[in-house]
Amino acid sequence: MRSAVILVKNGIGFGHIRRALLIAEALQHAGRIRPVIISQASSLALYQATSVRVVNFPLLHRVPSAITEDFYTDLMNRVLERLSPAVVIEDTYPDARYRHLAALIDRPRILVMRRLDETSFDRIRERGDFAHYDRILIAQDERDFRQEEHSPESLAAIEYGSQFAFVGNIFATASSADIADVRRAYTSTRPLIVVNGGAGGDQMPDGYGDRLFNACSQVAAALAEEGNPARFVFVTGPYYAGRPLHPTENVEVRRFEPRLSALLAAADVAVIKPGNNALSETLAGQARLILVPDVSFMEGLDEHAERVASRYDGSVGEPSRASLEPLIREALIRPPRVERVGPSRAAIDAVVREVHRMADQSSRPSIQPKSLLLMLFPPGHGDAESIRKCLPRELEDAVVVGDGGPAVRFGQILPSMSTGPRAVVVGADTRGIQPQELVEAGVQLLIHGRESAPVARWLRLHPPSPALLSISAEFVVARVESAERVHRRLARLLERSASAVLVLDLGGMPTEELPTYLQLVGSWLSAQPVQLVNLQAIVSASAARLLERKD
Amino acid sequence: MTDDSAPLVVEPMTILVCAFHVRRDDRLDSLADDIVALLEPDGTVLDLSRFDRRADVVELRKIDRRPKERR
Numbered sequence: 001m002r003s004a005v006i007l008v009k010n011g012i013g014f015g016h017i018r019r020a021l022l023i024a025e026a027l028q029h030a031g032r033i034r035p036v037i038i039s040q041a042s043s044l045a046l047y048q049a050t051s052v053r054v055v056n057f058p059l060l061h062r063v064p065s066a067i068t069e070d071f072y073t074d075l076m077n078r079v080l081e082r083l084s085p086a087v088v089i090e091d092t093y094p095d096a097r098y099r100h101l102a103a104l105i106d107r108p109r110i111l112v113m114r115r116l117d118e119t120s121f122d123r124i125r126e127r128g129d130f131a132h133y134d135r136i137l138i139a140q141d142e143r144d145f146r147q148e149e150h151s152p153e154s155l156a157a158i159e160y161g162s163q164f165a166f167v168g169n170i171f172a173t174a175s176s177a178d179i180a181d182v183r184r185a186y187t188s189t190r191p192l193i194v195v196n197g198g199a200g201g202d203q204m205p206d207g208y209g210d211r212l213f214n215a216c217s218q219v220a221a222a223l224a225e226e227g228n229p230a231r232f233v234f235v236t237g238p239y240y241a242g243r244p245l246h247p248t249e250n251v252e253v254r255r256f257e258p259r260l261s262a263l264l265a266a267a268d269v270a271v272i273k274p275g276n277n278a279l280s281e282t283l284a285g286q287a288r289l290i291l292v293p294d295v296s297f298m299e300g301l302d303e304h305a306e307r308v309a310s311r312y313d314g315s316v317g318e319p320s321r322a323s324l325e326p327l328i329r330e331a332l333i334r335p336p337r338v339e340r341v342g343p344s345r346a347a348i349d350a351v352v353r354e355v356h357r358m359a360d361q362s363s364r365p366s367i368q369p370k371s372l373l374l375m376l377f378p379p380g381h382g383d384a385e386s387i388r389k390c391l392p393r394e395l396e397d398a399v400v401v402g403d404g405g406p407a408v409r410f411g412q413i414l415p416s417m418s419t420g421p422r423a424v425v426v427g428a429d430t431r432g433i434q435p436q437e438l439v440e441a442g443v444q445l446l447i448h449g450r451e452s453a454p455v456a457r458w459l460r461l462h463p464p465s466p467a468l469l470s471i472s473a474e475f476v477v478a479r480v481e482s483a484e485r486v487h488r489r490l491a492r493l494l495e496r497s498a499s500a501v502l503v504l505d506l507g508g509m510p511t512e513e514l515p516t517y518l519q520l521v522g523s524w525l526s527a528q529p530v531q532l533v534n535l536q537a538i539v540s541a542s543a544a545r546l547l548e549r550k551d
Numbered sequence: 552m553t554d555d556s557a558p559l560v561v562e563p564m565t566i567l568v569c570a571f572h573v574r575r576d577d578r579l580d581s582l583a584d585d586i587v588a589l590l591e592p593d594g595t596v597l598d599l600s601r602f603d604r605r606a607d608v609v610e611l612r613k614i615d616r617r618p619k620e621r622r
Contacts, residue, residue, distance in 0.1 A: 028593065036590065044614060047596045048563040055586060058600040068602060071573045071609065075599070078583035238561045256561035
């Protein structure tokens with residue numbers, strides 16, 4: 001059986017490894033490909049009961065000597081060479097180390113990416129790091145993603161390109177029985193407050209964990225003093241390095257709770273760092289949310305916490321008694337949260353499908369012929385429909401501009417009923433219309449001549465969102481006697497690049513000559529290693545350019 | 552109560568398979584072969600994260616799946 005390797009690193013939390021395990025276990029269950037996790041982690045705690053194969057390395061960027069780092073990198077490469085994976089799955093952060101491993105070069109690659117803040121997403125895109133993946137599966141709800149403030153270019157790359165797909169959040173969901181069991185184990189009768197700061201690691205030396213748990217200890221002591229029945233469970237995480245925490249009558253301390261997802265779902269009040277997993281697991285239950293953001297790596301937790309609190313009627317606090325005590329007291333008297341995130345296998349199933357598809361595809365690579373988007377301007381005396389009628393079979397995929405189809409000239413009205421991507425052919429005169437109006441009319445692509453400076457300036461002055469893609473085209477005026485010149489132009493154009501756009505202006509062509517002329521062009525093209533492509537293909541290719549490195 | 556030794560409590564027991572001296576051994580290929588061979592059956596977890604910096608020795612360990620009474 002062929003292998004799929006899942007490359008994952010954990011820094012200060014467990015989220016990446018939990019996600020990798022969920023994917024690997026689903027792949028193993030499907031039985032078509034053998035998953036192997038290659039991890040870089042300082043704890044094996046989550047692997048205790050796994051049914052998948054794992055090779056764990058230390059975090060290579062933290063290995064204290066260069067020679068040992070080289071040793072590990074070399075060994076990882078040799079192990080991967082022997083595993084010869086049909087598909088490589090990476091988690092969230094594109095890693096140059098993996099990119100340069102000889103054993104992984106030319107393997108199909110998938111990036112499964114949980115939520116990143118907007119700036120980090122842009123930075124990764126502009127560095128060109130997304131361009132190394134065949135598919136990028138965003139493990140986040142699409143609606144949530146769109147509510148964040150992503151740049152127009154990132155939105156365009158995702159919306160119009162073919163690399164990205166939203167699969168939805170991937171997290172562990174506890175069964176109702178597990179939730180009931182864990183609830184019984186901690187308390188059946190008293191209000192249950194669960195406090196968790198992820199796996200307990202610190203991103204910065206700011207004592208977040210120490211402050212969070214000690215603040216909650218003080219709140220618990222104050223409530224106990226008053227005879228408040230609330231019971232606290234502190235799940236500190238194995239990396240917790242704050243002051244020792246003492247259990248009391250109303251506080252239980254756990255360094256590691258393997259049933260944390262059930263415990264969070266069973267809580268009445270959850271005081272948590274809103275990392276991806278703890279938050280998702282809490283949202284599966286009805287706990288009132290108190291989110292205590294910490295400095296994060298590429299997650300922008302402050303803004304994220306505000307958004308989540310606003311959507312789920314929770315609150316955002318700081319890791320101090322002054323901040324948390326009133327929030328906890330208030331949460332204890334509020335009714336349970338109504339909106340919950342239901343368990344779903346859809347996200348994991350989507351990843352499994354993609355891995356299978358990629359593994360099947362990888363056995364038969366193919367080289368695409370050169371692509372040409374041929375756009376036809378109809379003659380002044382004939383309408384677009386009459387041009388379409390006399391198109392030879394070889395030119396059936398040409399786009400007739402302004403025929404009620406997907407492309408018009410600048411200033412013409414786009415038909416409201418057409419579906420799929422739309423394009424506008426634009427010259428130097430961009431007066432009277434704003435780019436955002438085109439976006440709202442469904443336009444994704446601007447096609448312009450070689451002189452693109454006025455169009456670029458117009459876009460710069462009025463940036464739309466998502467960004468409008470733009471591509472340069474060759475413009476040729478058709479002449480009865482000059483079909484061969486069009487052939488030469490195309491040959492020259494496609495000699496230099498894999499794809500091109502040609503706008504053929506049939507404006508001066510007499511009606512009776514049109515069929516013959518188009519037949520000449522069509523016959524010649526059909527004998528060349530060129531395929532006529534539609535707008536969708538050009539839009540996807542243009543969106544992919546947004547993933548290339550900006551120097 | 553949490554204390555400094557507590558993180559180890561949650562770590563699974565591992566068995567030492569072999570040690571590799573980074574500056575002396577020259578058998579990376581055979582170590583890679585061993586690792587791949589050891590990855591049977593399902594659920595095998597191999598760990599290379601233990602490293603003695605002074606001795607320049609890397610340990611290859613395996614999570615112990617035997618029942619506790621047989622360890």
